[in-house]
Amino acid sequence: MKKISFMIPILSAAILSGCGAGNGQQDSGKLQVYTSFYAMYDFARMIGGDMAEIHNICPVGSEPHDFEPTAQDMAGLSKADVFIYNGLGMEHWADSAAETLGDDTIIVEASSAVPNITENSDPHVWLDPENAIAELEAIADSFSRADPDNAQYYMENLGNYRDKAKELDWKFENASENFSSREIITSHDAYSTLCSAYDLVQIPINGVDNEEEPTPARMAEVETHIKENNIKYIFTEPLSTSKIIDTISADTGCGVLTLDPFEGNLDNKDYFTVMNENLEALKQALN
Numbered sequence: 001m002k003k004i005s006f007m008i009p010i011l012s013a014a015i016l017s018g019c020g021a022g023n024g025q026q027d028s029g030k031l032q033v034y035t036s037f038y039a040m041y042d043f044a045r046m047i048g049g050d051m052a053e054i055h056n057i058c059p060v061g062s063e064p065h066d067f068e069p070t071a072q073d074m075a076g077l078s079k080a081d082v083f084i085y086n087g088l089g090m091e092h093w094a095d096s097a098a099e100t101l102g103d104d105t106i107i108v109e110a111s112s113a114v115p116n117i118t119e120n121s122d123p124h125v126w127l128d129p130e131n132a133i134a135e136l137e138a139i140a141d142s143f144s145r146a147d148p149d150n151a152q153y154y155m156e157n158l159g160n161y162r163d164k165a166k167e168l169d170w171k172f173e174n175a176s177e178n179f180s181s182r183e184i185i186t187s188h189d190a191y192s193t194l195c196s197a198y199d200l201v202q203i204p205i206n207g208v209d210n211e212e213e214p215t216p217a218r219m220a221e222v223e224t225h226i227k228e229n230n231i232k233y234i235f236t237e238p239l240s241t242s243k244i245i246d247t248i249s250a251d252t253g254c255g256v257l258t259l260d261p262f263e264g265n266l267d268n269k270d271y272f273t274v275m276n277e278n279l280e281a282l283k284q285a286l287n
């Protein structure tokens, strides 16, 4: 008898914790947030601080453009209180993944909060700090709705990072006024938002998904342009192979610098660290 009466509370506790996990609140009791890739993860952790548990779906060393979530990723995502993705085709799997989620998950397509965006816009909107603010605001709003008890905390974090983003924008604005050249040659077509914010011109060697190899004609065209315009530096980036960039550098004698689209950072750097490094690289190339 004793044994049986002892078992009942254990069983019901197990059932209760099982239900809790199904609703998204796991053992920590914190807000459960799932993000599609690193930029969204970093923005979510800025706002969530100690009050939210952020799970990033696309592993940090992978290119998010051709990432496919596993069944395990989808099982994790089903527990989300909030699911954040950028949108604009950045994550081709995310719209259909979002459709599988129940009504108790708040879905945030962060780029939809950015002003003047059309469905054909460059998906890499976060590279303009003003757009990053809009995405942070959408995230803070969703956290406050999902976890109203901590809304004030999320809004304070938003305020702090909004100030940092405004300061970053001001630094880019000031530096770009002194650029003597305005063209950047990149491997990946990821910087049109950044360029339009600071009056720069991007010459991408590859397309948006950064996977296709340029044709020999395209390579020759870019190399001729570099020589004729006496371009000193071209840009590679952390997650792509630099073979094409190395070839162009060897053929033309131009140097190679890193411009990071902040799609994944192996050193766990935050947005502001990476963007300040990007600014230093731009100054070196364009001053």
Ligand SMILES: [Zn+2]
Binding pocket: 065, 124, 188, 190, 208, 209, 210, 261, 263
């Ligand atoms: Zn990209």
